[in-house]
Amino acid sequence: MSEINNVSEEKVEVRSLPRIGSKAPDFEAVTTHGTIKLSDYKDSWLILFSHPTDFTPVCTTEFVGFQKIYPQLREMNTELLGLSIDSVHSHIAWVRNIKKNFDVDIEFPVIADLDMNVAGKYGMIMPEESSTEASRAVFVIDDKQVVRAIIYYPLSTGRNMDEMVRLVTALQATDKHSIATPADWKKGDKVIVPPATTTELAEERANDDSLECIDWYLCKKDL
Amino acid sequence: MTCVNDKGQLSPTQRKLLEVIDNNSLSIEKISEQTGLPMFKVRSNLREMNQNGIILEQDGLYRINP
Numbered sequence: 001m002s003e004i005n006n007v008s009e010e011k012v013e014v015r016s017l018p019r020i021g022s023k024a025p026d027f028e029a030v031t032t033h034g035t036i037k038l039s040d041y042k043d044s045w046l047i048l049f050s051h052p053t054d055f056t057p058v059c060t061t062e063f064v065g066f067q068k069i070y071p072q073l074r075e076m077n078t079e080l081l082g083l084s085i086d087s088v089h090s091h092i093a094w095v096r097n098i099k100k101n102f103d104v105d106i107e108f109p110v111i112a113d114l115d116m117n118v119a120g121k122y123g124m125i126m127p128e129e130s131s132t133e134a135s136r137a138v139f140v141i142d143d144k145q146v147v148r149a150i151i152y153y154p155l156s157t158g159r160n161m162d163e164m165v166r167l168v169t170a171l172q173a174t175d176k177h178s179i180a181t182p183a184d185w186k187k188g189d190k191v192i193v194p195p196a197t198t199t200e201l202a203e204e205r206a207n208d209d210s211l212e213c214i215d216w217y218l219c220k221k222d223l
Numbered sequence: 224m225t226c227v228n229d230k231g232q233l234s235p236t237q238r239k240l241l242e243v244i245d246n247n248s249l250s251i252e253k254i255s256e257q258t259g260l261p262m263f264k265v266r267s268n269l270r271e272m273n274q275n276g277i278i279l280e281q282d283g284l285y286r287i288n289p
């Protein structure tokens with residue numbers, strides 16, 4: 001799934017992103033923890049995220065942030081896997097530098113995607129911004145290896161770690177309870193009951209005292 | 224990427240895997256549970272050790288190549 005665009009008279013290959021609900025593109029990649037395949041993560045949830053470059057300030061704060069949420073994610077059967085267009089030796093040196101400067105051990109693997117194989121498959125390169133660095137992409141992949149959510153940030157802006165945890169929590173709650181989650185939902189808040197699909201069900205819903213209904217199409221309940 | 228270092232030794236993770244497998248035939252889930260290692264790490268290391276002939280796999284169970 002690719003096309004050739006003319007950008008500044010140079011031919012740059014632009015690949016489209018995997019879509020939400022599609023099977024996550026398979027890969028085998030060299031990482032700081034050895035060679036890893038996407039299929040190694042089956043039965044676990046995975047946050048696959050890219051960063052532009054090792055040894056840069058915003059990325060360093062993000063790595064410290066990702067490591068801080070890693071134990072919480074692991075309790076949610078969710079793994080982290082980083083990626084950038086750097087060598088594994090650069091990753092190792094950077095991870096050791098983070099340990100030295102921040103006293104933080106980066107425990108998750110980081111893909112050394114020098115040939116841009118994985119970044120290409122996941123559309124992590126935004127050529128108009130940089131053709132040699134990955135943007136700040138996040139792919140939430142579920143335990144059946146399906147893409148469930150995608151977040152993109154530009155090079156200049158660090159991501160929000162609470163949102164990563166909130167997003168996975170919400171997706172897992174949706175799977176477990178067949179519900180949806182409202183804006184700014186957090187664990188413990190009321191959830192949204194799927195809207196009624198017939199007038200009969202709408203009437204029943206409107207009169208259901210166990211639900212908190214603003215109207216027939218917007219009803220909430222406790223989990 | 225080889226699982227042995229320049230002295231021909233296995234990585235600490237792989238030594239841990241061998242200790243747990245010992246004389247048994249174990250599933251990935253069981254090995255993960257007994258080592259405390261995440262499943263992805265058990266899978267990727269066992270695959271490498273299988274390719275190097277250190278570990279054998281049959282019907283999803285892993286044992287040391289005698």
